[in-house]
Amino acid sequence: MFTGIIQSVGRIRRLEPRGGDLRLHVDTDGLDLSDVQLGDSIAVSGVCLTAVALETQGFAADVSNETLSLTTLGQLRPGDPVNLEKALRLADRLGGHLVSGHVDGLGKVVSMTPDARSQRWIFEVPAGVAHYIAAKGSVCIDGTSLTVNEVAGHRFGVNLIPHTVEHTTFHAKRAGDAVNIEVDVIARYVERLIGGGQASGIDVDFLKQHGFA
Template sequence: MFTGIIQTVGRVARLEPRGGDVRLVIDTADLDLSDVQLGDSIAVSGVCLTAVTLDARGFGADVSNETLSLTSLGALKPGDAVNLEKALRLADRLGGHLVSGHVDGLGKVISITPDGRSQRWTFEVPATLSRYIAAKGSVCIDGTSLTVNEVKAQRFGVNLIPHTVEHTAFNARRVGDAVNIEVDVIARYVERLLSSGEAPRLDEAFLKQHGFA
């Protein structure tokens, strides 16, 4: 699990074809890897990857064809900027929201508009994802935990403060770029409960137990 609070911006060092998929090697810049071991998880632009090599410059991770085809990692080139976050520890502060690193799909940058010192960004997502995005709810974009300002059909807006733009790979994003989207896992569980028909029964049982029905 992750928090969606980006720890540093790394760079793609190289991509090595390996038997049909790819080993992605990341230069982690100033990210401290002293507490990372082989097999640990690191989120790369919101995608949970397993470190299979470690050295003083960074780490390598094997990326399957499934991940390459369903996320923006398949379009990466050497030198591209990526958001990095090490896996959450139980003692860490949860500054964003609970993020699994399992990307639900791709979105697209529609517009970037100055708003005082901040920027207002509009994204478009498939209809299968837009139903999970709600105003003032949380969404993870390229691994960054953000609060949704407004939602209209398949588009939604967020506000990026100067710190977020400066310290994440958003400063390299442009209108038309693809971004990794992970919706709030709580929204998925709520939908599952409602669609299963179990939520109303749970409510009735709770009310009866406490003398309200």
């Protein structure tokens, strides 16, 4: 699990084809890996990957064809920036929200508009993802925990403060770029429970009255 609080912006050092898929070599740009062991999880732009090798200035991770086809990792090139976060420890502060590192779908940057010192960004997502996103709820974009401002159909908006823009890959994004989207895991469980509401004894009417359905 992760928190969606980016710890470093690394860069892709090398993409190594291996047996039909890919091994990703990531320069962590000073992120301390002294407490990381082989087999530990590291989120790369919101995608949970397993460290299979620890290198002088980073780590390597194997990426399956499934992951390459369903996330932005398949579009990466050497030198591209990536958001990095080490796995959450039980004693850590939960500064963002609980993030699994399992991407639900690809979104697209629609626009960025200045708003005082901040920026308002609009994203578009597929229908299968959009219905999980709620105003004032949480969403994870490229591994970054953000609060949703508003939702309109398949589009939603967020506010990015200067610190977030400067210390994540958002500073390199442009309109039309693809992003990894992970919805709030609570929304998924609520939908699952409502779907089996009668069998599980859940009061679906109560959930609807309180905005959960």
